Amino acid sequence: MDAQFAIAIVGGTGNLGTALALRLAAPGVKVIIGSRDAQKAQNVVATLKSKMRAGELVGMTNQEAVKQGEFVLIAVPYDGHEQMVKDLKGQVAGKVIIDAVVPLKKVRPFVPSAGSALQEAQQILGEEAPVIGALHNISAVDLGEVDSPLGDVLVCGDQDDAKQKVMEIIRRIGARPFDGGPSGNAYVVEGLTGVIIHLNRKYKSKHGSIKITGVNA
Amino acid sequence: MDAQFAIAIVGGTGNLGTALALRLAAPGVKVIIGSRDAQKAQNVVATLKSKMRAGELVGMTNQEAVKQGEFVLIAVPYDGHEQMVKDLKGQVAGKVIIDAVVPLKKVRPFVPSAGSALQEAQQILGEEAPVIGALHNISAVDLGEVDSPLGDVLVCGDQDDAKQKVMEIIRRIGARPFDGGPSGNAYVVEGLTGVIIHLNRKYKSKHGSIKITGVNA
Numbered sequence: 001m002d003a004q005f006a007i008a009i010v011g012g013t014g015n016l017g018t019a020l021a022l023r024l025a026a027p028g029v030k031v032i033i034g035s036r037d038a039q040k041a042q043n044v045v046a047t048l049k050s051k052m053r054a055g056e057l058v059g060m061t062n063q064e065a066v067k068q069g070e071f072v073l074i075a076v077p078y079d080g081h082e083q084m085v086k087d088l089k090g091q092v093a094g095k096v097i098i099d100a101v102v103p104l105k106k107v108r109p110f111v112p113s114a115g116s117a118l119q120e121a122q123q124i125l126g127e128e129a130p131v132i133g134a135l136h137n138i139s140a141v142d143l144g145e146v147d148s149p150l151g152d153v154l155v156c157g158d159q160d161d162a163k164q165k166v167m168e169i170i171r172r173i174g175a176r177p178f179d180g181g182p183s184g185n186a187y188v189v190e191g192l193t194g195v196i197i198h199l200n201r202k203y204k205s206k207h208g209s210i211k212i213t214g215v216n217a
Numbered sequence: 218m219d220a221q222f223a224i225a226i227v228g229g230t231g232n233l234g235t236a237l238a239l240r241l242a243a244p245g246v247k248v249i250i251g252s253r254d255a256q257k258a259q260n261v262v263a264t265l266k267s268k269m270r271a272g273e274l275v276g277m278t279n280q281e282a283v284k285q286g287e288f289v290l291i292a293v294p295y296d297g298h299e300q301m302v303k304d305l306k307g308q309v310a311g312k313v314i315i316d317a318v319v320p321l322k323k324v325r326p327f328v329p330s331a332g333s334a335l336q337e338a339q340q341i342l343g344e345e346a347p348v349i350g351a352l353h354n355i356s357a358v359d360l361g362e363v364d365s366p367l368g369d370v371l372v373c374g375d376q377d378d379a380k381q382k383v384m385e386i387i388r389r390i391g392a393r394p395f396d397g398g399p400s401g402n403a404y405v406v407e408g409l410t411g412v413i414i415h416l417n418r419k420y421k422s423k424h425g426s427i428k429i430t431g432v433n434a
Contacts (some may be wrong), residue, residue, distance in 0.1 A: 019239050096299065111328050139431065140350055141421065145327035153429055154412065184325055188408035198398035199432045207431030213368055215416045216422030 006030040007098075008069030010062045011076035011084055013044045016100060019143035020075060020135065021048055023150075023173040025055030032058050034065030041065075055148070056082070066091050071169065073098040073135075078117065086120045092129040097121060098133040098163045098169075100192040109194025116186035118156060128160035132166045133186040136193045138175065141206045149210030154180030154189045177193070179215050223247040224315075224386070225286030227279045228301055232316060236360035237263060237292060237352065239412075240367075240390040251282030270363070273355035283308050285339060288386065289350075290315040293336065301321050302338045309346040313409035314338060315386075317352040319410040322367030324418070326399045326411025346403045347376035349383045350403040353393065353410045358423045368426030371397030371406045395434050 007024055009017045011146045012033040025031045033048075035041035041059030048057060066072055067086060072095050076084050081101045087095070101117040103110050114120035118133040125131060133156040142148040155177050157163045167177035180189050196208040224241055226234045229250040242248045250265075252258035256374050258276030265274060283289055283305060289312050298318045305314070318334040320327050331337035335350040342348060350373040359365040370387045372394050374380045384394035397406050413425040 002368045013402065030368060098312060108241075108399075110401075111404065142431070152381050179419050180348060180412050181419075184327075185408075185412050185415060188326060189411050191402075191405035192409065193401050195397050198402060199395060199429060202396050202398075203432045203434060211428040211430050212416060213426050213428050214359070215420045215422045217420060 005071070006069045007071040007073055008032045008034055008065035009073045009075055010034040010065060010088070011080060012073065013040055014075065014077070015140040016047060016143070017075040018037055018044055018071065019140040019163065021057060022051060022146060023143050024169070025057050026172060027054050028055040028060070029172065032060060032068050033067040034060060034062035036062060038064070051146075062087065063091065063152055064105075068105050069095065071096050071098055071118050073100060074121070075100050078103045081117055082120060082124070085124045089091055089125055089128065092125065095123065095129050096165055097129050097131040098135065098166055099131050099133050102136050103165050104194055107194070107197050109191035111187050112192070116190055118183050118186035118190070122183060129160035130157060132157035132159070133183070133189060133211060134166050134170060136176070137196060139207050139209055142209065150175035152176045152178060152212045154178050156180045156183055156186040158183045176217060178212055178215070192203050221245050222288070223249060223286045224288040224290055225249045225282035226249055226290045226292055227232060227282060227305070228291065228297060231252055231294070232357040233267060233360070234292040235261055236357040237255070237290065238274060238410065239268060240360050242269055242274050242387070243389060246274070246280050246389070248271040249277065249282040249285050251277060252281035253279060255281070268363075273345040278305065283312075286312065288313050288315055290317060291338070292317050294322045298334055299337060299341070302341045306342055306345065309342065312346050313382055314342065314346050314348040315352065315383055315389050316348050316350050319353050320405050324411070326408035328404050328408070333407055334402065335400050335403035335407070337400065340398060347374060347379035348366060349374035349376070349379050350400070350406060351383050351387060353407055354413060355429055356424050356426055359426065367392040369393045369429045371395050373397045373400060373403040373406055375400045385433055393434060395429055395432070
């Protein structure tokens with residue numbers, strides 16, 4: 001992977017997108033927050049910059065953001081997932097898509113008809129770009145507090161080169177990536193966030209996450 | 218929960234069943250290994266007894282085992298799950314069913330048509346007995362080595378009284394139970410075993426499991 005690279009976070013003005021932006025921005029990594037509304041993206045960037053220690057962060061429309069990123073991270077609520085991926089189609093050849101979207105009905109996980117959000121995205125994009133599922137299970141709260149330790153990250157997908165690149169990005173933000181298997185395993189990793197949401201509510205926490213034990217990655 | 222109680226492990230002569238029997242057998246807990254073949258159950262018990270430190274362990278037919286247990290633990294491969302639950306129907310009023318079955322196609326997790334093994338069992342049993350999902354994610358290898366530390370156990374189900382009782386049993390075997398939510402979350406916890414199987418293969422381990430972090434149970 002190039003020492004210098006850019007990640008576009010589309011629909012990146014929400015909790016997860018902004019928290020990821022803070023973690024990802026680092027020397028050699030340019031983070032581009034995309035939004036339907038360029039002004040909104042720029043406003044979010046202005047707020048985030050006060051919390052940043054290093055790295056380059058800019059805001060623009062989703063379409064412009066995608067042009068500049070080698071990686072395109074989707075961090076929208078599931079309701080907006082299908083449309084977002086359709087908007088990407090035709091714009092992302094040669095890029096790697098990182099899908100962090102969790103299918104939820106209110107607070108409960110469910111299995112979408114394609115099998116998972118990852119598979120839904122891959123069906124829409126076809127051969128245009130590999131879709132790798134990752135970063136579902138990490139608390140946005142912990143991501144946003146740059147000194148909080150992060151949980152482990154299960155990474156799913158069918159294209160090994162792309163998966164390895166995404167695992168390298170996860171190492172850069174200080175989390176431990178595990179190869180979680182093919183796209184057919186993604187429904188589990190996505191759904192796990194729904195179980196963690198339940199745990200947070202049940203046990204009154206905001207920091208629920210998971211660690212993999214008994215395995216050396 | 219009574220200080221003295223009995224757990225029937227139906228289809229209990231496999232790896233998971235025998236490993237659970239070793240952990241569950243303790244002062245005040247009677248473990249009954251059931252099998253279609255009473256002789257097979259008794260042979261397994263004879264072998265296990267040499268490894269046991271305490272507790273009562275007996276072997277008999279599934280049907281006889283179920284009569285004697287307040288808890289009925291299903292630990293069969295998924296292929297035998299539906300038939301096993303159908304065999305239980307009419308025999309388990311007043312008991313608590315613990316379903317540890319993981320839907321797998323070869324080594325890959327999948328979502329059965331009922332939504333999960335737990336929901337499949339509950340649909341068959343209806344109001345006769347509550348079905349609680351638990352103990353899916355713990356390595357049979359670690360269970361069988363009585364001094365190995367155990368991972369965390371996510372417990373799913375819709376009947377809170379029964380769920381609390383199962384969580385108490387899990388504490389007795391030295392694992393940490395978490396309320397993993399309603400039956401609708403069970404597909405995640407069941408599927409997680411498929412992801413752990415992948416991790417074990419990928420990273421050459423037999424001890425893969427998970428820990429919940431950031432939440433105090």
